Amino acid sequence: MIHKTSPEVGGMGHPLRRKEDSRFIQGKGNYVDDVHLPGMVYGQMVRSPYAHARLKTVNTEKAKKLPGVLAIITGEDLAKANLAWMPTLSHDKQMVLATGKVLFQSQEVAFVIAEDRYTAADAAELVEVEYEELPVLVDPQKAMDPGAPVLREDREQKNNHIFHWEVGNRKATDDVFQKAPVKASVNAFFQRCHPAPLETCGCVADFNKATGKLTVYMTSQAPHAHRTVFALVGGIPEQNIRVISPDIGGGFGNKVPVYPGYVCAIVASLTLGVPVKWIETRSENLQSTGFARDYHMTAEIAADRDGKMQALRVKTLADHGAFNAAAQPTKFPAGLFSICTGSYDYPQAFCEVDGVYTNKAPGGIAYRCSFRVTEAAYLIERVVDVLALELKMDPAELRRKNFIPPDRFPYESSLGWTYDSGNYEAAMKLALDKIGYAELRKEQAEKRKKGELMGIGISSFTEIVGAGPAHTFDILGIKMFDSCEIRIHPTGKAITRMGTKSQGQGHETTYAQIVAQELGIPANDVTVEEGDTDTAPYGLGTYASRSTPTSGAATAIAARKIRDKAKKIAAYMLECSENDLEWEPGKFYVKGAPSKAKTIQEIAFAAYTNMPPGMEPGLEAVDYYDPPNLTFPFGTYACVVDIDKGTGEVKVRRFVAVDDCGNIINPMIVEGQIHGGLTEGLAIAFMQQIDYDESGNVQGGSFQDYLLPTAVETPHWETDKTCTPSPHHPFGAKGVGESPNVGSPAAFVNAVVDALSHLGVKHIDMPIAPWKVWNILKEKGVIS
């Protein structure tokens, strides 16, 4: 049980209003495009209109003559400095500016620097590039054909195959399938999506020739990691690089990788000695920076006739585009996709993934998800529903029968993960009770008699977040720990700095609440700072719901180190032994004599003015936290949809989300995160897709055709929770930001399929646009 502090202290569990909001509601945020430095100039990318073409010539003469143009950088220029290519986070390399050929539409070809934005854009139009078109590969299946054109001529391996990865026992799993009385399978394509945070990516690179110091203001979810990458790739001494991640207008994984624009702006600033700003347009953001998903998946379940699952077999083809720029832990080419056994107890499982190159934008980033967990959760929750249809069994009943029971935790999955804690049936029961599941089934039966289409979808997902233990998780060799430094000022106020970086998650409030909980210093007296590599302790950043599991844990541990020292000071002040002292948030008191007490503020003052003889002055601590395991948040989402037969439009009538993220720091923020994640899940299920035509032209490359839901399409979300603390986290938290995006797509799709299942529909690929449903209704003879 967590001790509840007073609202004035505002420790864990209080719905504290956010400290960061004051500046945002006044228009006083400081996003990267708001950074304005004296003498600053502007960069603009020249991009390829072709998806695959030989680069014949890049002629910059006309552009250079335009008044106001300062320089133009081409791939050939970068090659001279050995910077035409840069490493990705996935054992691959990526062109910064094209040399030889281009491999996807909108690939970066040249970088124009001019005195203002408009001139830079004009000059980019004047750069003349001659291309010779090459055959285009957009279908990853065809990319695997032996005769397929080899896209990556730079590699020794002369085909388009990037990796094969497998986990589990193939033979034992195949054996179970051979004998199994019931089998169910689904081919599910998780379409290519883009996180599309409302702020695009950008930077201001500022190299000071006099001091030799490079400051880069950039939209970075991982500023420390980016500093190290710049040092290693650019050869600039790391102490001379300062990355500042200012306010970030949403990240969702999009701002984890290093993009060519950042590198070009840095090169331009190093060359010109003035600050260079580069800000993407929305179209550039959607067409060239980290996409997500693009997984062609097959899942099969072997089961008993009574519905007991025996084995799971998963085969996936992963389209990584032109370069393998997936942002994930180095040892995991398919991320944490092997969480695909989900919430169920499978005696056997086998999962394999093949990655391929195509003529599409590079990436494979974790879009509001912990490295391919969304794909995994969607797949398992989809195929379980297909099995339920096969068995003619209620999907809730089938889930209940196969959940990992609460007494089996910590649970070893057949694909190698140790789930920390869970109580899946309790979450499902709450969701189903809340939505009125039994009554809805009755209503559905009535409606079917009348020819009306209504469906109920369930998704009982399990997440795997908080990467991660150093023995398993690293990015380019850097272990995935994270950090917190706390300094208590003489007057008892504090500043804390972290290796993570908020992009809207409310870190300035929640971390302060952890300090308030652990030390009793009011959260409003605690300043939280992130994103400046010159001041914050090293860490790997914010993505994969890892801030609370890692830096949050580090905050608690650092606070406890401070409390240990405070105890010594208190004993000195109260002239007693440390053993005689008791702690309650905010003060130490003498056992049995509560009036003999010293508050944390008094102790802090003493740490600078009256410390015990021989004790080091000051009151501060730092902690680098290496979590012993990942955390496994879970929940059940239940969704009711009605389908308009005339238009094929799906209306979400109700959506109940029950989440279990362990102990909660700020319930208001948690609820807000869930609303947002559900809305992105809705967008993925019904609207968002980056597609390509046969020539490799991107479809969905602007907000014109990459559809995001407005307030009108978004339903009213109903949320609730169960609480199963993580046994290994210092305060039992698990992380929550991504659960709703991971768990909800399957709930929507299951609901739509459920509405149509009596017509023989077993699966529909996302995004479920009205025309898809309308075509099905026509095909099944429901409408003429």
Place this chain on the structure above:
Amino acid sequence: MAKKQLVRVKVNGRDREVEVEPRLLLIHFIREILQLTGSHIGCDTSHCGACTVLLNGKTVKSCTMFAVQADGGEIMTVEGLMKDGQLHPLQEGFKEEHGLQCGFCTPGMLMSSYALLQHNAKPSEEDVRWGISGNLCRCTGYQNIVRAVRFAANKMATAEKKPEMAEVAK
């Protein structure tokens, strides 16, 4: 470069007079010439609404207009919401009801909500959803924005009623 043209506007109550290129977008005029960086740019197709400001009392997406088209007009941006050091009820509402996360859409949302409350003092949930449908948010799922706007509507209604109540008390 085309000949510069004079633009005279009143922005948040202050008269401004600047010579600009005719092709300069109103959003760049506001952000870069006037240095009011509260209004943002989130897209290039006029879908996102992050650049929403009021021009002569009506919402406009300032990325879709030239600065010269605003000549002679009155502009209000998010920076003009606070009066006498007091937050506008909408600003309070967004903070109180957790109507923002990353904050990037917030200035545009505030301006659209402001315009909505000008002609509909008691909006229903449905009214608010339509009222902000020209503004995209990727973080909040809109639900708490709806609450925030209705919080402001209630607060403004109460504030208007107060003097009457005082009359009754007399």
